[in-house]
Amino acid sequence: MTVLLPGPDGTTYAYEPNRTPAVSLAASTPLTSRTVFSAAHVVADPRADVSPDSPAAVDWDATLAFRRHLWAQGLGVAEAMDTAQRGMGLDWKGAAELIERSAAEAKSVGGAIACGVGTDQLTAPADLPTVVAAYEEQLALVEASGAQVILMASRALAAAATSPDDYLSTYGHLLRQASEPVILHWLGPMFDPALTGYWGSEDLDAATDTFLEVIAAHPDKVDGIKISLLDPEREIALRRRLPDGVRCYTGDDFNYPELIAGDDRGFSHALLGIFDPLAPLAAEAVRLLDTGDTKGFRACLDPTVELSRHLFQPPTRFYKTGVVFLAWLAGHQEHFTMVGGLQSARSLPHLSRAYELADALGLFPDPTLAESRMKNLLTVYGVPQ
Numbered sequence: 001m002t003v004l005l006p007g008p009d010g011t012t013y014a015y016e017p018n019r020t021p022a023v024s025l026a027a028s029t030p031l032t033s034r035t036v037f038s039a040a041h042v043v044a045d046p047r048a049d050v051s052p053d054s055p056a057a058v059d060w061d062a063t064l065a066f067r068r069h070l071w072a073q074g075l076g077v078a079e080a081m082d083t084a085q086r087g088m089g090l091d092w093k094g095a096a097e098l099i100e101r102s103a104a105e106a107k108s109v110g111g112a113i114a115c116g117v118g119t120d121q122l123t124a125p126a127d128l129p130t131v132v133a134a135y136e137e138q139l140a141l142v143e144a145s146g147a148q149v150i151l152m153a154s155r156a157l158a159a160a161a162t163s164p165d166d167y168l169s170t171y172g173h174l175l176r177q178a179s180e181p182v183i184l185h186w187l188g189p190m191f192d193p194a195l196t197g198y199w200g201s202e203d204l205d206a207a208t209d210t211f212l213e214v215i216a217a218h219p220d221k222v223d224g225i226k227i228s229l230l231d232p233e234r235e236i237a238l239r240r241r242l243p244d245g246v247r248c249y250t251g252d253d254f255n256y257p258e259l260i261a262g263d264d265r266g267f268s269h270a271l272l273g274i275f276d277p278l279a280p281l282a283a284e285a286v287r288l289l290d291t292g293d294t295k296g297f298r299a300c301l302d303p304t305v306e307l308s309r310h311l312f313q314p315p316t317r318f319y320k321t322g323v324v325f326l327a328w329l330a331g332h333q334e335h336f337t338m339v340g341g342l343q344s345a346r347s348l349p350h351l352s353r354a355y356e357l358a359d360a361l362g363l364f365p366d367p368t369l370a371e372s373r374m375k376n377l378l379t380v381y382g383v384p385q
Contacts, residue, residue: 092138
């Protein structure tokens with residue numbers, strides 16, 4: 001059997017699906033050589049009567065089941081991050097419930113979890129004290145849940161800050177309040193244009209200096225940094241300047257194999273959105289690295305980069321559509337519906353190519369189910385099979 005897929009030029013071509021999954025989804029041993037978080041998506045409730053402007057309607061059972069899938073692979077969950085559509089369909093009220101539910105689930109299964117702390121409850125321009133207060137509200141909730149804190153980049157802070165000193169004072173205040181070491185998150189403008197000029201400058205060298213100044217002033221309160229700039233040379237240079245004991249978590253969905261593998265001067269841990277669809281392969285690869293088999297790690301993970309680069313192609317912030325699409329094809333949810341209606345954010349040829357690349361990697365536990373769902377989607381879009 002073949003699937004007729006639409007190409008970018010409007011023509012169709014026959015694709016012969018893969019019949020062999022690459023790895024088992026069975027629970028496995030913990031990862032030891034790297035700390036690895038998958039930023040997880042949320043599953044929408046397709047039966048809810050909502051509009052794109054309504055608060056998110058979440059299918060909590062399916063959402064938590066997907067987190068159990070990630071923990072079963074040995075990965076940690078990075079919760080309520082941009083992969084969960086923070087600021088793109090999921091508001092603070094929804095994120096707060098997601099954090100509390102997921103943190104409770106993590107306790108019940110012994111899974112690692114870190115949760116995003118931001119300022120997205122602010123819906124209008126705000127001054128710095130108001131921004132700080134919003135951060136404090138979210139910080140208190142995440143700490144009360146028992147999860148590790150990820151201090152996310154804030155659109156409100158980017159709008160209110162007038163100099164690097166505003167970032168130094170804001171983050172210094174928050175780090176002094178934090179009960180346990182946090183992960184600092186630098187999300188580049190390719191993921192969120194509203195974060196252009198973060199750390200007080202569009203000059204990335206100057207911004208890096210401010211970022212490092214924050215860390216140097218509070219090294220005991222910083223577990224690590226997550227860098228999402230899609231610039232491997234910059235990430236490597238930055239991680240070599242970190243104080244001892246502060247980790248670098250790569251957020252580079254284009255260059256993660258080389259950054260995680262590292263070199264004789266260090267390596268990056270991982271906190272990645274692409275590890276949502278790649279969870280079984282990512283875990284298998286890191287287990288090879290745990291044995292010292294760097295070549296095997298690269299052989300396992302390097303072939304996944306083409307899929308990741310496809311999902312994260314500009315406009316990069318819409319990568320979530322491909323992530324949820326693959327979760328549906330893989331059988332982790334019963335529908336291809338997203339909060340905010342973002343299932344429409346990518347074209348049919350884009351989704352078709354994502355299916356082809358993921359299928360070739362053996363990512364689908366049930367290839368026949370994935371093929372059937374892909375054909376159903378194509379038929380709905382007017383591409384008869």
